[in-house]
Amino acid sequence: MSLITPDFGLLFWMTLIFATVFFVLAKFGFPIITGMVDERNARISESLRKAREAEAALNELSVRQKEMIEQARQEQAAILKDAAQTRDALIAQAKAQASDEAAKIVSQARTQIAAEKESAMAEVRSQLAELSVAVAEKVMRTQLESDKAQVELVNRMVEELSRNQKMN
Amino acid sequence: MAIAMVAAAPAAAIPASSHDATEESGELDMHEYLFGHIGDSYGWHVTTINGHHVTIPLPVIVHGKSGWHVFSSSKLAHGESYKGFRVAEDGEKYAGKVVEQVGSDIVKPFDISITKNVFGLMVNSLVLVILVLLGARWYKKHDAREEAPKGFAGIVEMMVMMVEEDIIKDCVGKDYKRYSPYLLTAFFFIFINNLMGIVPFFPGGANITGNIAITLFLAVCTFLAVNLFGNKHYYKDIIWPEVPSWLKVPLPIMPLIEIIGVFTKPFSLMIRLFANILAGHIMILGVVAVIFLTAKMGIAMNAGLSVIAVAFGIFLDVLELLVAFLQAYVFTMLSSVFIGLSRQEPEAE
Numbered sequence: 001m002s003l004i005t006p007d008f009g010l011l012f013w014m015t016l017i018f019a020t021v022f023f024v025l026a027k028f029g030f031p032i033i034t035g036m037v038d039e040r041n042a043r044i045s046e047s048l049r050k051a052r053e054a055e056a057a058l059n060e061l062s063v064r065q066k067e068m069i070e071q072a073r074q075e076q077a078a079i080l081k082d083a084a085q086t087r088d089a090l091i092a093q094a095k096a097q098a099s100d101e102a103a104k105i106v107s108q109a110r111t112q113i114a115a116e117k118e119s120a121m122a123e124v125r126s127q128l129a130e131l132s133v134a135v136a137e138k139v140m141r142t143q144l145e146s147d148k149a150q151v152e153l154v155n156r157m158v159e160e161l162s163r164n165q166k167m168n
Numbered sequence: 169m170a171i172a173m174v175a176a177a178p179a180a181a182i183p184a185s186s187h188d189a190t191e192e193s194g195e196l197d198m199h200e201y202l203f204g205h206i207g208d209s210y211g212w213h214v215t216t217i218n219g220h221h222v223t224i225p226l227p228v229i230v231h232g233k234s235g236w237h238v239f240s241s242s243k244l245a246h247g248e249s250y251k252g253f254r255v256a257e258d259g260e261k262y263a264g265k266v267v268e269q270v271g272s273d274i275v276k277p278f279d280i281s282i283t284k285n286v287f288g289l290m291v292n293s294l295v296l297v298i299l300v301l302l303g304a305r306w307y308k309k310h311d312a313r314e315e316a317p318k319g320f321a322g323i324v325e326m327m328v329m330m331v332e333e334d335i336i337k338d339c340v341g342k343d344y345k346r347y348s349p350y351l352l353t354a355f356f357f358i359f360i361n362n363l364m365g366i367v368p369f370f371p372g373g374a375n376i377t378g379n380i381a382i383t384l385f386l387a388v389c390t391f392l393a394v395n396l397f398g399n400k401h402y403y404k405d406i407i408w409p410e411v412p413s414w415l416k417v418p419l420p421i422m423p424l425i426e427i428i429g430v431f432t433k434p435f436s437l438m439i440r441l442f443a444n445i446l447a448g449h450i451m452i453l454g455v456v457a458v459i460f461l462t463a464k465m466g467i468a469m470n471a472g473l474s475v476i477a478v479a480f481g482i483f484l485d486v487l488e489l490l491v492a493f494l495q496a497y498v499f500t501m502l503s504s505v506f507i508g509l510s511r512q513e514p515e516a517e
């Protein structure tokens with residue numbers, strides 16, 4: 001029965017056709033596809049590995065970043081504290097200096113005032129003396145017509161002067 | 169199968185017309201109907217329109233007593249004789265084949281005609297080559313490392329990688345790359361021929377993978393791939409298997425069984441594919457034949473059974489789609505397993 005007897009003609013053509021198909025596909029078909037897919041797979045796994053590495057590096061970086069921020073914060077706090085101390089010290093110093101200065105100025109002013117007062121008083125006194133002498137002269141000229149009265153006056157005045165000197 | 173499937177739909181409604189189209193005598197010749205579709209022929213009978221056969225003539229190439237002859241198969245139609253060649257009739261020697269009349273003797277010439285199956289094989293192979301090369305062309309235009317193909321090339325890649333990764337790599341083992349071109353070709357060759365066999369009209373419908381010559385060739389290829397490149401361990405296991413020595417001497421029972429096994433493995437491949445596809449074709453043809461066989465039983469009976477036959481036909485067609493894939497898968501997987509076994513390294517003690 002021909003159904004289960006292989007036909008020679010068909011076998012001949014099958015050999016020819018299958019060999020051709022196999023040659024073409026094995027050369028230009030399947031190896032290209034499988035090769036490319038293998039390449040892609042290799043690249044994907046490579047990329048995955050790189051991504052993992054990058055992730056690890058990123059994690060490390062973020063840890064370091066945190067550390068740095070923490071450090072910076074501490075430094076900032078220290079600097080701020082320092083600055084505040086310096087400022088306080090400066091202010092205190094300035095205050096002390098200012099009060100010193102003020103005290104000095106005040107005392108200077110005081111001595112000056114005292115000196116001025118003294119000189120003013122001296123001037124007033126001398127003017128008063130001159131004035132009183134002048135007044136006295138005028139009074140004298142009118143009163144001391146006589147010699148006797150003149151001598152008497154002079155004596156009295158000398159006496160007064162010497163007393164005054166003793167007092168001073 | 170071609171006429172049957174095309175005629176199936178109108179046959180359900182108007183049984184009489186399809187009845188006419190099948191056989192000139194008005195009676196369905198079941199034997200010719202079946203074997204006309206699952207067997208080989210010198211011309212390709214496409215369909216019958218109003219009792220007129222539409223047949224594509226194919227070249228007949230024979231080498232007889234008078235040397236080489238190449239002529240159209242239409243010269244041999246209806247039992248006619250051409251240059252002493254004719255197609256042997258039923259009951260004669262070499263029935264259905266081209267024979268040469270030498271005197272009173274019938275001689276079978278050296279026959280390498282492009283028959284229906286050969287032509288179908290060529291068409292299907294061309295389709296296969298075009299499909300795969302179209303898929304492979306994508307990689308020339310793109311950098312496959314940067315992107316994956318979409319659309320058609322994506323389907324081709326998916327199928328190829330499915331076979332490569334799931335079947336070949338797993339079953340063959342270490343140096344599967346060496347065998348993957350053959351196994352992939354075998355898979356897609358069987359798959360495309362199975363699918364084209366289900367297509368009911370020209371140029372599909374030829375029963376190629378259900379032909380023993382085709383499966384014989386494929387099985388021989390696997391046989392060679394297994395036995396030509398087998399390693400020392402494989403041959404040692406055949407000739408001197410590790411069994412109690414009374415199984416080997418004086419009667420070499422186990423070696424004998426092993427040697428028979430070497431041949432039964434590809435033989436089973438051959439029969440499995442052949443029988444599955446042939447049976448699928450016969451089942452579909454049988455179910456469709458119900459429409460024509462019941463034509464004489466009256467319209468009600470015929471219409472009722474036709475509806476059932478069409479429903480069953482659809483079911484079987486879908487089943488055959490599955491079988492088309494499954495048989496290609498099984499053939500490739502078993503070939504891979506056999507190759508893998510021939511390359512197995514002995515287990516470390």
